[in-house]
Structure formats: C-alpha cells, structure tokens
Amino acid sequence: MSEPAPRTPKAEQTRATIVAAAMDLFRTRGFEGATMRGIADAAGVSLGSAYYYFSGKEHLIQAFYGQMQDDHLSAAREVLETETDFAARLRGVLTVWVEVAAPYHEFAGTFFKNAADPTSPLSPFSPESADARAASTAIFRDVVEGSDLKVASSLRPRLPELLWLLHMGMVLFWVHDRSPGQERTLALVSGAVPLVDKLGRLSRLPVVRGVVNDVVALLDYLDD
Template sequence: MPEPAARSPKAEQTRQSIAESAMRLFRTKGYDKTTMRAIASEAGVSLGNAYYYFGSKEHLIQAFYDQMQEQHAAAAAAVLERETSFAARLEGVLLAWLDVAEPSHEFAGQFFKNAADPASPLSPFSPESAPARDASIELFRTLVEGSDVKLATALRRDLPDLLWLLQMGVVLFWVYDASDGQQRSRMLVTRVVPIVDRLTRLSRLPVVRGVVDDVLGLMAALRS
C-alpha cells in the first residue's frame, strides 16, 4: 500500500471511495455480513484494487477509527476555543464524540465483539490502533493544557491518558446504550464530568496526593 504522501489525488480518491463504501455497507448489512468483495462492488473497483488499499475489513475499521478521530477533533475545536473551564472543556469534548459517533451506533456493537478481543487489531489498545489512540490522547492533552485546572507536574503529564481511558468507558457504555438517541450516554457524561473535575482539583491536597501518586505509579508500571 502506498504511503499517504506518495498517493496521487486519484489514488486518494479511490481509497476514500472504498472506505466510504465499506461504512455504508457496515451500517446497512452489518460488519460480519459485509465482505471485501461486496465493498469492492459498492465502490466500483476490482477486488484486487480493494485489497491493494486495505488488506482486510479490519484495516477498513482502522481507517474508520482515524476518520472518527479527525471528525471528533474538528467537532471539539469550538468548545476548546471558547471555554477555559476544565469541566466545560471535558464535557464538550466527550459530548462531541457522541455527536460524531451517533450515525454509527447501529453497527458499532457488531464489530465491538471483535474489538473486545485483546489480540484483535480492532482493539483500541492494539498497535494497529496507535495512530487514532495517540491522536485522541493528544486532543485530551490540548484540553488539559488550555484549561484553568492546576495540577501537579506528574498528573498533568498523565491526565490525558487517564481521560482517554475515561472516554473508553463512555464508548463501552454507548455501545450498549439502547436509549433513544443514546440519551443515557449523554447523561453519563454530564454526571461524571463534575466528579472528575472535583477529583482533579482535589489532587493537589496533601491528603489526596498520596493516592494520586499511587495511581500514577501503577500507570508507569503497566507501561513498562
């Protein structure tokens, strides 16, 4: 597969057409029932051409992850530009993800069973998901750095990773949320953000700092 910088405009258009066709079929037929042959037919390309750009359906989902992250960053830009309050920024970013993800809710559960497999490239923790994961963590870093919250140096460094894990919890809840328009997921965000805000601000107090240090130490150990 050619590197993005080396793709011609026509090649990039073909790649985008294949990805968009796959998303349409995933939404209408479901992830498991959609084949690469069907995707190629929908995009109007040969099966070999489809495999040239995407080695498997899993690679198409990775492209979906990347696209979602780009859309999420764009949707969150307004609130990050407007707000300085940590709570307002966090709520805005998490709700922006729900807005962007809403059209994909119907088929999200179908590939989540694959993503839940630790060995699957669809796992948000997999090496294959690193670009989307890193971009998401960087968005949370922007959220923290531009906010009014005062943090110890170590927590400031690791808080974006912790907020990404929080988002993963919201995503899991959202996948199984059968409420109309996933309103329960939105309620979860609006109720959990003030708790996170208070805990974050309390982290500077001596009585809480020891627990924070323990959590950060655990994260460091898990990374090693």
C-alpha cells in the same frame, strides 16, 4: 500490510469512497458478513484497487478509526478554541463525540463485538490501533493543556491518557445505550465531568497527593 497509496486528491477520494462503502456494508451485513469483493463492488472499484489501498477489512477499520478522530477533532475545535474552563472543555469534547458517532450507533454492537477481543487488531488497545489511540489521546491532551485545571505535577502528564480511558468507558456505555438519541450517555457525561473536575483539583491537596502518586506509580509500572 501494504504500503500506503500515494496521497493525491484523487487517491484520497478513492480511499474515502472505499471506506464509506465498507461502513455501509459493515452496518448491513456485519463485519464478518462483509467481504473485500463486496466492498470493492459497492465502492465501484476493482478488487485489485481495493487491496491497493487497503490490505484487508482490518485495515479499513483502522482507516475508519482515523477518520473518526479527524471528525471528532473538527467537531471539538470550537469548544477547544473558545473555552478555558476544564469542565466545559471536557464536557464539550465528550458530547461532540456522541454526535459524531451517532450515524454508526445502529451497528456498533456488531462492530465492537470484534473490537472487544483483546487479541483482535480492531481493539482500541492493539498495536494496529496505535495511531488512532494517539490521535484521540492528543485531543484530551489539548483539553488539559488549554484549560484552567491545576493538578498534582505527577498526574498532569498522565491525565490525557486517563481521560482517554474514561472516554473508552463512555464508548462502551454508548454501545449499549438504546435511549433516544443516546440520552443516557449524554446524562453520564454531564454527571461524570464535574466529578473528574473536582478530583483533578483535589489532587493538589497534600492529603490526596500521596494517593495520586501511588496511582501514577502503578500506571508507570504497567507501562514497563
């Protein structure tokens, strides 16, 4: 992968223009149908310039992932700064993601067909997606740390990761959701959040704590 171009205001604007052009072409032609030359032409830059900023289409998608995390955090900031109730924080963060992602829903099926390949660098679980994955998990860490939620001590450090996995499941549901305004996804969020809240609070009970410790031990094992 090429070295990142200097982050001057002009460079940032050029990068943003190329990413926007790429998203438009991915939407109309699909990921496979779009070419770097076509993206460069749509952005009004030379092919060399496009490659200067991005080593290929996969690198562009990683930039898009990063942009989505920035947009998601900006949209979630109000609820994170004003709410302390865990359920309200989690519901707000998941709901605003649906709003931020709405412009990309029409081509999400084509896009996520590539991202679903476990060997693809576009997968949210790939090494190439590590930065975007960490940024998204950090949002859910903020959800937990700024809330009133008290959970088993063994679970707390792993909870942001589990919430991110919940979010990934919601994203998959959203991709297939053809209801107006993705109402079914929003209904899923409304129904799932109280369950997550209750399960988290129950984790401190002695009768449940052993199961929670087993789950955490399994996660630790999978990390090794």
